[in-house]
Structures are given as C-alpha cells and as structure tokens.
Amino acid sequence: MKGKNFPWKIVIACMLIQGGAMGVVANTMGILFSAIIRDLGFRAGDLSLYYLIRSIVSALTVTTTTRWFFKKNPKVVLGILGSMYTLSVAAIAMFSHHWQWYISAVINGIGMSCMMVILTIILNNWFASNNGTVIGVTLSSSGVMGALFSPVLSRCITAFGWRLSAVIVGIVSFCMIVLPAVFMLTPTPEEEGKVPFGETGEKKVIEKQVIKNVPGYIFFVCLLAIGGTGSLAQFNQQLPTFAQSLGYTLAVGAALTSCSMIGNLSGKVILGVLIDKLGVYRAAILLSSLIGLSFVLFFVGSANPYLLYAAGVCYGTCYSVGGVLMSILLLNIYGAKTYRDQVSRMSALNAFIAAFIGSAFPYIYDLSGSWNPVLIIGFLICATAVVIYIWLSRQKFETVTE
Numbered sequence: 001m002k003g004k005n006f007p008w009k010i011v012i013a014c015m016l017i018q019g020g021a022m023g024v025v026a027n028t029m030g031i032l033f034s035a036i037i038r039d040l041g042f043r044a045g046d047l048s049l050y051y052l053i054r055s056i057v058s059a060l061t062v063t064t065t066t067r068w069f070f071k072k073n074p075k076v077v078l079g080i081l082g083s084m085y086t087l088s089v090a091a092i093a094m095f096s097h098h099w100q101w102y103i104s105a106v107i108n109g110i111g112m113s114c115m116m117v118i119l120t121i122i123l124n125n126w127f128a129s130n131n132g133t134v135i136g137v138t139l140s141s142s143g144v145m146g147a148l149f150s151p152v153l154s155r156c157i158t159a160f161g162w163r164l165s166a167v168i169v170g171i172v173s174f175c176m177i178v179l180p181a182v183f184m185l186t187p188t189p190e191e192e193g194k195v196p197f198g199e200t201g202e203k204k205v206i207e208k209q210v211i212k213n214v215p216g217y218i219f220f221v222c223l224l225a226i227g228g229t230g231s232l233a234q235f236n237q238q239l240p241t242f243a244q245s246l247g248y249t250l251a252v253g254a255a256l257t258s259c260s261m262i263g264n265l266s267g268k269v270i271l272g273v274l275i276d277k278l279g280v281y282r283a284a285i286l287l288s289s290l291i292g293l294s295f296v297l298f299f300v301g302s303a304n305p306y307l308l309y310a311a312g313v314c315y316g317t318c319y320s321v322g323g324v325l326m327s328i329l330l331l332n333i334y335g336a337k338t339y340r341d342q343v344s345r346m347s348a349l350n351a352f353i354a355a356f357i358g359s360a361f362p363y364i365y366d367l368s369g370s371w372n373p374v375l376i377i378g379f380l381i382c383a384t385a386v387v388i389y390i391w392l393s394r395q396k397f398e399t400v401t402e
Helices: 008-040 044-071 074-094 098-112 115-126 131-139 141-160 162-183 217-245 250-278 280-300 305-334 339-368 372-393
Strands: 209-213 398-401
Touching (some): 008 044, 008 074, 008 115, 008 131, 044 074, 044 115, 044 339, 074 115, 074 162, 098 115, 115 131, 115 305, 115 339, 131 141, 131 305, 217 250, 217 280, 217 305, 217 339, 217 372, 250 280, 250 305, 305 339, 339 372
Antiparallel strands (some): 209 398
C-alpha cells in the first residue's frame, strides 16, 4: 500500500477523529464518571442513564446526520457535530445535578451519531483495494488512544480535579475531531480530482454496480448477525463483576478488561487483513467463531485465570463487528452505489439493540445468580451468526450496471 498516491491525509484525519471520539472520550468516560460519583455522592445508576440516553439519541439521529454529511457541506456538518460532541463533555465541568448530565447526553448523542458511520464510508470511497486493512488499522486508533489517554486522565483528575479534567478532555477531543474534519477530510477522491487508491484502468465491478436487487429480508438477516455479535461488546462492562463472581480479586477483573482491549485493538487490524485476503464472508465466519470460543472459555475456564485471560483477548475482537465488518459486508451485498443508507440504518438499529442488551445482562445475572446464562446466550448468538454468514456467502443477487 505504499506509493506517492496513497491518501495519507485522509487516513490520518480518520485516525485522529476515531481516536478522539472513541479513544479520548468514549473509552475514558468511565474514569471521569467514577471521580464524579465519588465527589458528588451520586449512585452508580444515577449516571448510567447518561449512556442509555446517549445511545438512543444517537440511534434516532444517525440516519439524518449521515444524510446531511453527504448531501450538504461535509466540513460544516462534521464541524458542528464534532463541536457538539466535544463541548458537551467540556461542559460537564459546570454540572452539579443529574438532569444536567441527561441534557448533555442528548447533545453528545447527536454529535457522535454519524461519526463512526461516515469514517468507514469515506475510507471505502478512497480505497479500491486493501480497504479492509485500511479500515481495520484506522479504527484501531481508538484502542491506542484509549490506552494512552486513560493514565493521563487519571493523573489529571488527581492533580487538578475532575472539573478541569473534563475541560481537558473536551479540548483534546476538539483538536482531534473538529480540526481534521474541517481542514483535512474530503469524502470522495473525485472532489480532489483523484481516483481511489488501487484503482486500475479498468473499473472494478463493484464501482459499476448501480443497483443490486437485494430482497428486503436480507437486511434483517444481516442485522441478526451483525447486531447480535456486535451487541456482545456490552458484556465488557461486566467483566470485573464476572471475575469477582468466580472468586477472583478486582485486580483479575481489571486484567481481564485489559485483555479484552488487546483483542479490541488487534482484532480490527487482523479482521481487515483477513477480509482482504479471504473475503468478507470467510473473515466473518472466523471472527464469529472466535467470539463464540471466548464464551466457551469463559464458561469452562472459571478455575484457571489464564484461560480467562485468553478468553478476554478472543472476546475483545467483537469490537470489530460494528465498524470494520458491518461496512464491508453491506458494501459487498448492496454495492457501492446504494450501501450507504443501509449502513446508517443498521448503525441506528445496532445502537438500540446494544443499549437494551447491555441493560439486560446484569438483570439476567441478578435473576439467575450466575453469569452462565449470559455466556450460553453469547455462544448461541455467535453460532447463529456463523450459520447466517455461510448462508449469505451462497446467495447471488442480480445487479443492474450502467
């Protein structure tokens, strides 16, 4: 992928935006909230509603904001959305009452709504080949930034308090999201008089596909596979509690969470490479099998912490489903001319599914007194996804070309 025509500016801009939105803000918000709960005497559940509100608002607005980005001035749209996202975090410094966080969640949800959707679409626009690898590497920047910024934020809270630290998070994320969006990001190579990287003299078949006659039910079949395995990422919040339920210390639970972050980071890159080398369906089957294996290891490895750590690494790969896999799978099924709307629709429904499944996991544990039902459900979801991908790989959809 080397060469003078490689669109470094676009890749760097997308990495900064992904790292700022997910690594600096989303992946470290729990650290900030824990300090707030401790200082203001809130219950953990008082601020948990923030995440639910943000997810629901994001799901309700993602289709509209994605359409705005591609139909109107993209720099202005993403600049406004990025400002809403980052400034709503900085504004936390002035909050003292629950309802203020809930209003902030609405603004934050609108701001983040289409951010992750448009990045994968932009990268698919700019790369005619190796797009899986590029998307995987780009999206992995969230894990890198999360790992780097988490200890920085902890030290800031200790040194300056959580209020000033919230402002620091807002400023850093603003610089990483809004500035690249305004000065570096261009949705398509045609807007700069260029062609997609890797495009040869002959147009690729995928670029000729104006319409693919895909039955309506295919979308919901894909949603069952993508939404199911992708929503399992919500179990990550329960890993410390899961470890403690097995009799391990909080340190083991923290190590288990760290292992899942290793899987998160490496899984996106590996999945992208596998998609380019093996095709999207074989890569999806391998990924779903690996996630399913993690739940088996969680189930049988309760007495062996090293088996649990291995399970954590395998489990962390589920973070690559909603980003890398979803975009390229729908691109493969619907074609380059029509898949954009399907991606935004599925992102919206995914957010709903994840929000409610994430809330259901602890209730299942409370009712049963064990995490085993959740582990069994996770395995069955992955097994179902494997069957779906095998079936999808055998489908042939009629295309209409120009």
